[in-house]
Amino acid sequence: MKHWLVAVLLLGAIRDKDNQGRWEKRVESGPDKEVPGFLVNLGPTGARAVLTEKTFIVRYIFKGSPADGKLRLGDVLTGVGGKPFGAHTFGGQPHGYEGPILDLGDAIDRAEGKDGKLTLHIARGSSTIDVVLALEVIGSFSPTFPVNCRKSELLRSRALKYLADHPESGGGPAHARAMVALAMLTDPAHEAAGKRLVLSWNEPPGPGTWTWGLSYQLITLAEYHLLTGDASVLPTIKAVVQRLREAQYDGRIVVWAAKPNEDAKAIDAAQQLYLGGFGHKPYVSGVGQNGYGPMQYTTILAVLAWQLAERCGVRTESRAMRNALDFIHRGTNEAGYVAYGGEFTLNNGLVDPVAWRKSTGGTNYVGRAGASLLAHGLSPEFPDSRTYVEKNQGYLKKAAKSLPDGHACSSLGFAWGLLGAASSDDESILRTMLDYHRAWFTMMRCPDGSFVVQPGRDYADGGYYISSRANPTAVMALVLGLSYPKLLIQGTQVSIPGVNPRALRGSLLASYKAIGAKTYGKAAVLLKSAGPGGAPMTDYLDGLAGRALEPLAAIDDKAELERAIAVLRKTWGGVARFDRESKELLQKLSR
Structure with missing residues (x-):
């Protein structure tokens, strides 16, 4: 039984000599419409x-x-x-x-x-x-590019100018729209344009919105809020969090019905392992209603989006997050390879899900592993997240050469493979990936400062026809800006004004990591010995502590207040503002 056949895909540069018939297949619109083919x-x-x-x-x-x-x-x-x-x-x-x-x-x-x-x-x-x-003499890439590299800074500046000069770039499909807006937000010269793009998305999505759009909208709005503090997007963030929850596979899962001579109980048990996943569209219980079922990419992006919303103070149901992570784990094998969809249980015919997870195959689609690494890195409250961070890191090393290839849209793999590598605490992963693909980046570059999708090996890569310039240009602007990352998707763990994570060392780096792990009391203790360089993080902790204490101001029962403070103290004890203001709240009720 094969409900959906997953093709074995080949990696590297170009799939076949005919480029799958696309050498002469034009893109219908955009800056490459006059080019006679891909x-x-x-x-x-x-x-x-x-x-x-x-x-x-x-x-x-x-x-x-x-x-x-x-x-x-x-x-x-x-x-x-x-x-x-x-x-x-x-x-x-x-x-x-x-x-x-x-x-x-x-x-x-x-x-x-x-x-x-x-x-x-x-x-x-x-x-x-x-x-x-x-050619224009603009220098060569430095050994540490994009960090301490004048060429990287110049190319990033030109990429952002291209996006600014082509405002239509911000009106593409959700994944391109998000990358364009976020890339522009990271640069002071284009921040205003980025803000306009983000706020054009500040509208609650309607029922039936595809999960790709929901996740990318939420990622964009949350990163914007964390970067600017603009509270006007919080109602929409709350609405998108709820829409994502409604889109999730939940309850008793019904996607497939057994065919003649098939074991109906086995089929039903297998599809229950879809619990927690996300498909292209919101899940609707019923045979024939959900295409080929949930996918890893959409589920990973939902977790990533939810975690960013959490950092904006918008809560996600813990069970929903746990179920989504469990779906990702069922689709991640021992080598850290992340499946496309549900082939770990049913999509490629009935398989043993335990044996599938113990397998060590996979050499392609590094982008999914990169996105998973990011999502798990932002989920430290789940004890098994570290295990999957390590698995995904191992896979990024193993499959780094597959970066230019991605199913449906190669820019997906390109973006999340690099951003995932940037989030890794093993700096050699990003260094290896960047060094190997340095010439590929150069070949993507156009004379006008933009970057263009190159042919790859996936049999269904439509990235060139979806967004030939805007998406890859925005992705490269984000990657070339890794010398001073500002976004959580650039591997910052947490965005703190005035703090460049890549420049931190010693107690400052340890403090930053403690904040990222949400062990705020530990961070406060470390910052006491960090000197004046720790002031931005201390201020950040005080701001977070103030928001955590706000709901307690409405409590007028001393015993209830003491219980609430005791719960918060497990996380916030040691942070100066928390210690001071929690004491003041108790004293106020004691008068």
């Missing part, structure tokens, strides 16, 4: 091309770009800088993007760091010639 972008040269095993065949040239007037349609690029391109492997097992893409991307970075001259070796008709393109 082609490989040749970085800031301004050319787009078909990839063969060892060459690029030029199919489009943007006017006014470095390639304009230098390259011709039909030119076959065979090498760069005195060397022929290496070979790209189509199909097969995961093997990265070595070959022409990697070679040209590296050569562009070197040229931009020297005199800007990029020497391409070209077969043009019956002739073999060299063509020199004049």
Whole structure:
């Protein structure tokens, strides 16, 4: 029995020599509508091309770009800088993007760091010639990029300017809309535009809204509130939290009915393991009402969104959060690979869910593991979260080369793979991922400062046709801004004004981690020895403590007040404002 077949997908760069028939399939609108198909972008040269095993065949040239007037349609690029391109492997097992893409991307970075001259070796008709393109000299990536890297700062600035100059970028599908708004919020020069985009989403969603939209709306509004303190979005945050709860698989699950000669009891038991998950659309009990059932990505994003809302003071039902995490855990194997949907129980035919979780396979879709790492890192109140953080970290190391590939939209994998790596306490994971894909980032870059989706290996990747520029440009702006992260999805654990988590060391770093783990009393003790650099975190703790104490002001019974303070003291005891004001509240009732 196969209720839904999960294809085995191949990783690296491009799936097959025909690019699944997309070399000549145009995007219908947007900045790439004149490009004759889904082609490989040749970085800031301004050319787009078909990839063969060892060459690029030029199919489009943007006017006014470095390639304009230098390259011709039909030119076959065979090498760069005195060397022929290496070979790209189509199909097969995961093997990265070595070959022409990697070679040209590296050569562009070197040229931009020297005199800007990029020497391409070209077969043009019956002739073999060299063509020199004049690229802008903007430097090379530093060994620690994007941290302490002038080139990263420049590229981020240009990416944000592109988004600002193209306001239509903020009106795309939910995942692109969220990334554009959040990227602009992180930069003072574009914060006002980012605020306008966020507030255009400050409206409670209606019944039936897809869970993708609910989660991305909640992530965006919550990050905005945490960054700005603007309380005007709190009613909508509360409404979206409730809509997500209504969308969750809950109660007795009914998605499938047994077919003739199938064990009805086994089918029913298997689909009960969907409990806690989220599908594309809100769950509706009934056979044929829910497509292929819940998915890991939508469930992970819901947990991430709920946890951000919690930090805004909007509570989520604990059982709902626990059930969602349990669904994710059932779909995570021993190696940290995160499934697509419910193939751990039923979607690929009846399987042993215990055996599935003990399996160690998987080399693809690092984005899902990255998102899971973020969600579990924001869920320290659940004791098993650390186990899954470690599993996901291990998988990011194992499957780092799959970053450019993602099902349905490659920008999903790209975004959450990198942001998840940034949230890891193992800095080598992000470093490995960034270093390996440095040339890929360069090849994504367009002459106008934007970034574009590149062809990949997934059989159903529609990212180029969904949002060819806005989404990848916003994602790269967030990644290039990791030198000073401001958002929780950038791995900050908690957003504290005036605090750059990546610059913290010693007791300051320990204090920050304690705040992220919600052990506020421990953080307060550590900050006492941290010196003046700890002032922003001390102020932040005092602000949180004040909000925690606010409901107690309405209690007029001393015994009840003492009980409430005793509960809060487990978390807040040691924080100066809590200790002082809780004492004052008790004294007031004692008079």
